[in-house]
Amino acid sequence: MLYREAGQFKTSYAKDLAIFPIRQDRWFIALVLIFFGLVVPLIANDYWLKSILIPLLVSSLAAIGLNILTGYAGQLSLGTAGFMAVGAFAAYNFNIRVPELPLIVDFILAGLCAALVGMVFGLPSLRIKGFYLAVATLAAQFFIEWVLTHFGWFTNYSSSGVISAPPMKMFGFAVESAVEKYLLTLGVVLVMALAAKNMVRSSAGRAWMAVRDKDISAEVIGIPLMKTKLTAFGVSSFYCGVAGALWTYCYLGTVEPAAFDLARSFLILFMIIIGGVGSILGSFLGAAFIGLLPIFLNNMAATIGHGTLQADTMANLEHVIFGGLIIFFLIVEPHGLARLWQIAKEKLRLWPFPY
């Protein structure tokens, strides 16, 4: 009843190409944006902003990056955190070595550095695929971690190998409080998510999907494999790189390379599995789910098992629930939360007269 596109006609090509062709969708998106852009900064406390929403947005961005590579271009990667680390350390180095550059330029350059590294490690994808490639991306993960730990130059010769984000300035304003950091993160993530959404509908995105579905067929119909795969690696790593920079600047403040370890790569992979492989929206849903679940369980543990051994069980239970849910989702809904959302939308379209 409420959600129906009857009466909405596409009278121009531009309308046909719109991202959200249905009016209600546009309203909904606008409402969500207003909520997160205006209402949340007003009502959320520091805890929610700093330790839930910011990391959530940043992980969404990394998940979008991985989704581009794995979900759209079909190249499984276990090196996401490595590319994030490249971005984080690149942003830091640009920031302290060329202080004249505005922060946003640092972020972009950080993304480009990550993209470059990503493309180098993407080169093997031209020869190998599937699990072999997945394991090859592990090489990237370990190698990057090692390089950043072992060459003092990257950490500006900090004795413990830790980098600490200098105070941020954006267009002349100091970005210090939780709200400001949140808005900065939100802005970057939104712009990039929108770009991603458009990219996957463009020729580049369609080429990725063709390669994902069957790379030989794609080659036969004239899609240049090398270019397509490498752009996927590049774009994906760009997203991860910016995410890494935000992770450092807006969330942790101080990081060591070990903050971007294999476990983080896996978490981001879980986000896209649960959120939905091959869906931008899914990246957000997955990040929210994976990010909130442990906090939720943890709070449960604190409330139920107050200071007793039950907390121990809870911590392990968290692993079990995590693993169980992943298997569950893969079996029940391989397309993840994004697909559930879609189903809900379709049901809503027919509601209240399903026939």
Add this chain to the structure above:
Amino acid sequence: MKRINLVGLAVGAGLALGAVGPAWAQANEQFVPMPIYRTGPYAAGGTGVFGAFMDYLALINERDGGLNGVKFTWEECETAYDNARGVECYERLKGKGPTGAAMFHPLSTGITYSVFEKGAVDKVPVVSIGYGRGDAMDGRVFPYLFPLITTYWSQNTAKIKYIGMKEGGMDKLKGKKLANIYHDSAYGKETIDILNKQAAMYGFEVKHFPVAHPGLDQKAVWLQIKQMAPDWVILRGWGVMNPTALKEAQRVNFPREKIVGVWWSGSEEDVRPAGAAAKGYVAAGFHPAGKNFPVIKDVEKFVYGKKKGNVEAERVGTIYYNRGIIHGIVSVEAMRVAQEKFGKKPLTGEQIAWGLENLNITAERIKALGAEGLLQPLKTSCLDHEGGGAVKFQQWDGDKWVIVTDWIEADKKLVRPLAEESAAKYAKEKNITPRTCN
């Protein structure tokens, strides 16, 4: 329909999450956050130390009815030794209780690095007993960071002193060869610089061998050590890296008596898995193991007797456990000092920071606390956030840790200027004007 329910479930979970978040107010309680790690490769350390910490707070509640009537409450938050989760725990717990978190013990060098700047902004003291930043002893630059009792840097100078002692004098160190095997992380790297400085000072040679996390495979490192044939090996391991190192040492026939570990390499959990290979291994420690202290007897009576213990009863008296008790004693004493100044009520982080800065735990006080021999006298000031600095060395006899030295003082004359230099560099980077102490 099943699928729609899933969506509902997710929404429900989100709501529950929101509900659990704030809503917490009770008078006359002091809240202490417990960012524990019960899972992951380092769970033994997390459960032991925080378990005992909670036991001690429980003891104060049960035996004394709280600290001057102020009861302690605490809440666990699982960090899994992960920096990002540590930050989340910090943010979650810092505002709880009537006056906010009393202090934050990260129990991880990485998490310490990630939260101490936030602590300075929020005025929550971050206390790192025996880990964390070496230069943080300079309280002028780090007003809310307290590397109490001893830092890695101090500990390292004590270690060199111990080695010098065994060699028969510091002048005998000249020409000796040392190998530094370290966990390849912020924690492990913390002492490289100071070792190099000391090497230049005493004329010994030092070589550094990183071991990548988690340190399962050290064959190559130990083969290199076999070839280098050092006189002493310094082990800065953590978790599974320690037993592995000892086993590998046995394989290459390196005498364990010549391996000197840091305290995070010196718990029962570090040596037991190595079995006989660990016998003779020496580790630094700022407290002994064992149950033979009145305070621990009290814990057994008042806490375990009432089945309120927070770890398995057989772990009481282990190294990690006693370290947790020390965490408890020092934290509670700081709050006691602060209460004397600010009144016998729940205190804010800022007030407790004052207490931490004006700690003076004398030998008599330690005796009164029933911790004689467990804790060293401790006196902090605005300038000196470390306090003690002395280290005892203990040797594993195959069954238990045996203390083999008296308290060995750290070389403060060496450490202090280094810390000040490093702190000044940090202050400059961050545009911090150091406060003046008087």
Add this chain to the structure above:
Amino acid sequence: MTFFFEVLIGGLLAGVMYSLVALGFVMIFKASGVFNFAQGALVLFAALTFVGFMEKGLPFWVAMAVTLAVMMGSAILIERFVLRPLVNQPPITLFMATIGLSFLLEGLGQGLWGSQVRALDIGIEDLPFDVLGMTFSKFDFFAAGCAALLVGALVLFFNKTRVGLALRAVADDHQAALAVGIPLQFVWAVVWAVAGLVALVAGLLWGSRLGVQFSLSLVALKALPVLILGGFTSIAGAIVGGLIIGASEKLAEVFIGPYFGGAIENWFPYMLALAFLLIRPQGLFGEKIIERV
């Protein structure tokens, strides 16, 4: 020169330990085409269960038998609740499911048996002895012996038994195997049970070296480059790959590492395997990949 050989032999022996873990991967991949990331978690789970029963006072062999039974039970459960519902899904999906499985097993194992470090003594002393100026450990040779025995048993099992024949048929072509009446589910359960056995052996050997605790599940990371190098489908590949990886990583760490600040062991095998893949994408003993459109 003696030192070179010492490192080389030490590396080869370390490689055997990697092969042991890699074998589990190969078994499952061969029979079901699943890249089982949970093998490391299985190793941990097996070792934890074993030590747990030992602590309950069971004698060594009884604990071993009970653990084996537990591993078989879990194999059946895994087949029933993870693999069967995912039949005909793309391999990547199955791979991701096994990542989930590894989380589940890690949590379950530690939840059931506790997460503190336990020592495990299987009665083999880890004492060094000297040969021609080189020092070796008895334990390493014992481990190599175990691995050899295990491989021998597996080869016999695969080649000389009916179940083994069925396994190979399934490995070759699921549908054809189904068509001639081989019960796929039974075969999968058997394969996972055998992988569980391999995990138990690996868990005991690794566990007695490192102590039984969470890090055991990370040994899987050491096995991955072995797999790439040796190929996913070859038992011989797992062994040879393990030896090559073990030897080359130790040599690299000792002779090249110091020039770059050391600790290159973590990534070197991956890079080596990667470089190797560029020349031979299917690994050393892998089956030639034939692509059809």
